[in-house]
Amino acid sequence: MTTAHAEAANGTLPHEPERATAEGRNKVLAFWLFLGGEAVLFGTLFATFLALRNQTNDGPSANELFHLPLVAAATFILLVSSLTSVFAIQAMHRNNIAQLRNWLILTVLLGLGFLGLEIYEFSEYVRHEEFGMTTSAFSSAFYTLVGFHGAHVAFGIAWISLLIGQLSYKGLTVVTAPKIYVSAMYWHFIDVVWVFIFTVVYLLGKVG
Amino acid sequence: MTTDQQSKVNGVKHRHRTEGPQRHIVVFVFSIVLTLIAFAAVAAGGVNPTFTVVLLLIMAVLQVFLQMGFWMHLKDKGHLLPIIFMLGGFFIAGTCIIMALYWVWWD
Numbered sequence: 001m002t003t004a005h006a007e008a009a010n011g012t013l014p015h016e017p018e019r020a021t022a023e024g025r026n027k028v029l030a031f032w033l034f035l036g037g038e039a040v041l042f043g044t045l046f047a048t049f050l051a052l053r054n055q056t057n058d059g060p061s062a063n064e065l066f067h068l069p070l071v072a073a074a075t076f077i078l079l080v081s082s083l084t085s086v087f088a089i090q091a092m093h094r095n096n097i098a099q100l101r102n103w104l105i106l107t108v109l110l111g112l113g114f115l116g117l118e119i120y121e122f123s124e125y126v127r128h129e130e131f132g133m134t135t136s137a138f139s140s141a142f143y144t145l146v147g148f149h150g151a152h153v154a155f156g157i158a159w160i161s162l163l164i165g166q167l168s169y170k171g172l173t174v175v176t177a178p179k180i181y182v183s184a185m186y187w188h189f190i191d192v193v194w195v196f197i198f199t200v201v202y203l204l205g206k207v208g
Numbered sequence: 209m210t211t212d213q214q215s216k217v218n219g220v221k222h223r224h225r226t227e228g229p230q231r232h233i234v235v236f237v238f239s240i241v242l243t244l245i246a247f248a249a250v251a252a253g254g255v256n257p258t259f260t261v262v263l264l265l266i267m268a269v270l271q272v273f274l275q276m277g278f279w280m281h282l283k284d285k286g287h288l289l290p291i292i293f294m295l296g297g298f299f300i301a302g303t304c305i306i307m308a309l310y311w312v313w314w315d
Contacts, residue, residue, distance in 0.1 A: 032290035036297030043301020047308035072247055079243070083236045086279050090229060188279045192272050198243075199268040203250045207260050 013095055017177035024178035031182045035189050042193050045148060046200060049141040053205065057136035060129050062205025071202045074117045075194065078153075081110035082191040085184045092180060097172050100180070104164050107187065111157045118150045142201065149197055152190050159183055235278045242271045 014020040018028060053062060088103035122143070125131040133143050160183050163176075170176050246267040249260050277283040282291055 029289060032293045036293035039294065039297030040300045040304075043297070043304045046301070047304040050305060051308040051312045068247060068251060072243075075243055076240075079236070079239055082275065082279060083232060086232045087229060090232075185280055188275060192275055195268050195271050195275075199246060199264050203246055203264050204261060206250045207257050207264070 013172065013177075014174070015093060017092070017095075017172065017174050018181035020174045020177075024174060024181075027178045027182055028185070031185055035185065038189060038193075042145075042148070042196075045141075045145040046196065049145045049201065052137040052141040053201075055137035057138075059135040059139060060125075060131045062138070062142075062201075063208060065125065065129060065131060066202050066205055068202070068206065070117060070121055071198055074114055074121075075198050077110050077114045077117070078191050078194050081107050081114070082188055084110065085187045089181060089184050092172065092177060095172065097167065100172065101164060101167060104160055104167075104180070108157050108160050108164070111153055111160075111187075115150060115153050115157065118146070118153075122147075146197060146201060149190070149193055152193070156183070156187055156190055160187070231278065235274050238274055239271050242267045242274075 018024050084103050084107045088100055088107060091099035091103055131139050133140055163180055163183055166176060167180070172180075246264050249255065249263050276294070281287065282294070
């Protein structure tokens with residue numbers, strides 16, 4: 001811990017510590033391959049949703065169900081959290097561990113806010129709208145697609161929280177930096193998927 | 209190893225000195241504006257639905273380009289492989305979506 005902190009303070013840590021070692025560069029590259037695979041995964045879920053979105057089986061339709069203010073709030077929260085994770089990486093590039101930690105904590109808190117809204121939304125649908133997982137093909141496709149994204153957010157929150165913990169006892173090194181960088185890539189990707197979800201699921205659902 | 213790191217430091221520092229928070233805030237503001245246009249188009253209603261759908265998709269694609277380009281650094285040098293990976297993923301995803309839509313519209 002002391003060596004790592006001393007390294008950062010002396011400025012001997014490279015400017016882009018995530019790319020300083022071959023292992024770090026490979027980790028970033030491999031993570032892009034993973035994100036390509038994630039794009040395929042979400043693509044299949046979007047395809048299923050688009051095919052089934054009008055099969056309401058006498059249950060609620062998208063137009064009856066969705067409330068845009070809630071979706072707008074969730075969208076705004078996730079967009080801000082993507083920006084805070086950009087700032088986290090910029091703080092990392094300045095070797096500023098305190099700022100890096102603060103931006104990561106803020107990112108996690110915003111992620112929790114988003115997840116809270118989604119849990120509230122789903123529970124409202126199930127309890128008051130009688131819109132459960134097995135109500136219709138539309139409801140199954142909806143919960144699978146949006147729920148899968150929500151699960152990604154939950155995983156990201158747990159992952160970044162663990163990295164914040166690791167940062168406090170291992171410091172910022174060429175080993176920990178690629179992990180933080182890759183988690184920020186993951187977080188941006190979650191936000192990119194959400195852009196398609198709020199467009200295709202919620203807004204197109206309102207248009208009909 | 210040391211020399212390799214050193215040259216990396218010099219090479220990269222130069223490029224990144226110019227990168228402040230400003231451009232990311234600009235991307236953020238653009239994202240907000242694109243999102244607002246999309247929500248406003250739907251909330252206003254009354255407009256031709258086909259036009260609204262096309263507008264929504266354009267807003268989404270623009271926002272994704274912005275965020276992947278600037279926030280995920282795909283516009284930077286040395287990102288050829290990541291771009292190939294992502295385009296490959298989007299290509300297969302797009303094929304699945306076209307397949308599903310065509311299937312449903314068949315009859």
